[in-house]
Amino acid sequence: MAPCTYCGFCEKFGCGNYSKASAQTTILPVLMQKKSFTLRTESEVTKINVDASGKRATGVTYVDAHGEEFEQPAELVVVCAYITHNVHLLMTSGIGTMYDPATGQGTLGKNYCYQLTPSVNIFFDDKLLNPFVGAGALGMVVDDWNGDNFDHTGLGFIHGGYIAAYMTTGRPIETELLPEGTPKWGAKWKKAFVENYLTSMSVSLMGAVMPNKANYLDLDPTYRDVYGRPLMRMTYDFKQNELKMQDFTVGKMVEIAQAMKPREIKKSLRGPHYDIDPYQSTHNTGGAIMGVNPRESVVNRYLQHWDVPNLFVVGASAFAHNSGYNPTGTVSALALWSAQAIRDQYLKHPGPLVSA
Numbered sequence: 591m592a593p594c595t596y597c598g599f600c601e602k603f604g605c606g607n608y609s610k611a612s613a614q615t616t617i618l619p620v621l622m623q624k625k626s627f628t629l630r631t632e633s634e635v636t637k638i639n640v641d642a643s644g645k646r647a648t649g650v651t652y653v654d655a656h657g658e659e660f661e662q663p664a665e666l667v668v669v670c671a672y673i674t675h676n677v678h679l680l681m682t683s684g685i686g687t688m689y690d691p692a693t694g695q696g697t698l699g700k701n702y703c704y705q706l707t708p709s710v711n712i713f714f715d716d717k718l719l720n721p722f723v724g725a726g727a728l729g730m731v732v733d734d735w736n737g738d739n740f741d742h743t744g745l746g747f748i749h750g751g752y753i754a755a756y757m758t759t760g761r762p763i764e765t766e767l768l769p770e771g772t773p774k775w776g777a778k779w780k781k782a783f784v785e786n787y788l789t790s791m792s793v794s795l796m797g798a799v800m801p802n803k804a805n806y807l808d809l810d811p812t813y814r815d816v817y818g819r820p821l822m823r824m825t826y827d828f829k830q831n832e833l834k835m836q837d838f839t840v841g842k843m844v845e846i847a848q849a850m851k852p853r854e855i856k857k858s859l860r861g862p863h864y865d866i867d868p869y870q871s872t873h874n875t876g877g878a879i880m881g882v883n884p885r886e887s888v889v890n891r892y893l894q895h896w897d898v899p900n901l902f903v904v905g906a907s908a909f910a911h912n913s914g915y916n917p918t919g920t921v922s923a924l925a926l927w928s929a930q931a932i933r934d935q936y937l938k939h940p941g942p943l944v945s946a
């Protein structure tokens with residue numbers, strides 16, 4: 591791979607410099623060499639098929655770019671379509687028992703968690719920063735108020751988050767740190783934008799969110815997708831645990847900001863209610879969680895479906911809660927863990943790897 595040039599277009603873009611590791615640059619080129627491997631691009635799986643007993647996956651149905659539908663038979667199905675799509679595919683395929691928030695019964699859709707990501711924006715008169723020269727991995731993190739790294743006595747919440755300063759992008763408009771009282775458009779907005787673009791930064795939190803029985807995923811009773819399947823519905827709001835955690839950690843973030851002796855500090859808080867605006871995080875978790883028994887979870891510790899042993903569901907859908915870290919390292923580790931179990935255990939003795 592080529593050395594990173596800190597181009598400033600890391601987050602949300604493919605790397606034109608071939609410096610970023612992703613499935614496209616690492617795994618797929620190796621798989622493409624194998625005669626036994628076929629990659630069907632521009633195809634969308636619409637259903638996981640099961641036999642009459644409902645205990646065995648028989649393959650998947652997919653639609654190609656021309657809208658033609660195919661049935662692909664399979665001895666083993668691994669669903670790895672991203673957390674929300676994993677859960678939606680299981681739901682629309684009728685695999686598993688839907689979670690009912692009224693009774694607490696059922697497992698599919700429960701423990702949906704998000705993250706809480708407040709920030710503190712910092713404005714200087716005497717420091718010049720260049721937000722445009724950024725890279726995904728360029729940053730500083732304070733992990734002292736995450737997880738169990740500190741004494742929570744009397745604080746009224748569990749868990750925490752990491753506090754970070756990073757510059758993954760300096761794209762104008764998206765990188766819009768403006769002092770208190772700036773109008774949202776017009777000449778005064780433009781003037782404030784120009785004056786502050788090179789002299790501002792932010793410190794943000796990757797705050798954990800614990801599961802709550804009222805936060806869950808299910809199927810929408812009204813809206814349908816292009817294939818006629820119900821859309822997935824998210825029922826979600828921030829709860830007291832994370833709002834208290836926000837108050838505490840933002841206090842620490844303000845202390846860090848003040849130590850930099852800025853002209854102005856502006857808090858950007860989340861809540862009290864969840865809102866899809868502004869962009870906060872793409873770290874969704876849960877809905878098909880792993881656990882020790884089928885009464886409380888959808889998959890076992892190897893991400894094997896409790897009801898359908900030849901079906902594995904890989905991704906952050908397996909997380910029982912959302913911790914104060916970025917998820918993809920754990921998603922990757924779980925994928926390796928699951929793949930190893932499939933290769934070393936399941937393929938030798940197909941069947942449940944954990945007894946229910």
Ligand SMILES: Cc1cc2nc3c(=O)[nH]c(=O)nc-3n(C[C@H](O)[C@H](O)[C@H](O)COP(=O)(O)OP(=O)(O)OC[C@H]3O[C@@H](n4cnc5c(N)ncnc54)[C@H](O)[C@@H]3O)c2cc1C
Pocket residue numbers: 601602633634635636670671672673675872873904905906916917918919921
């Ligand atoms: C803008 C952005 C920034 C992020 N930054 C970070 C970060 O800094 N750190 C971090 O840890 N995480 C980050 N994430 C989260 C990270 O991208 C996910 O955790 C990770 O990609 C999840 O991996 P996955 O394999 O489960 O799903 P994905 O990487 O989403 O892969 C799923 C694949 O399945 C395909 N697919 C979906 N449905 C179907 C279907 N029905 N049929 C066929 N194919 C299907 C999709 O096209 C996709 O290729 C970020 C995400 C976004 C969007």
Ligand code: SF4
Pocket residue numbers: 593594595596597598599600601603604605606607608609610724725726
């Ligand atoms: S900053 Fe990101 S996108 Fe830009 S060269 Fe480096 S790895 Fe590639």
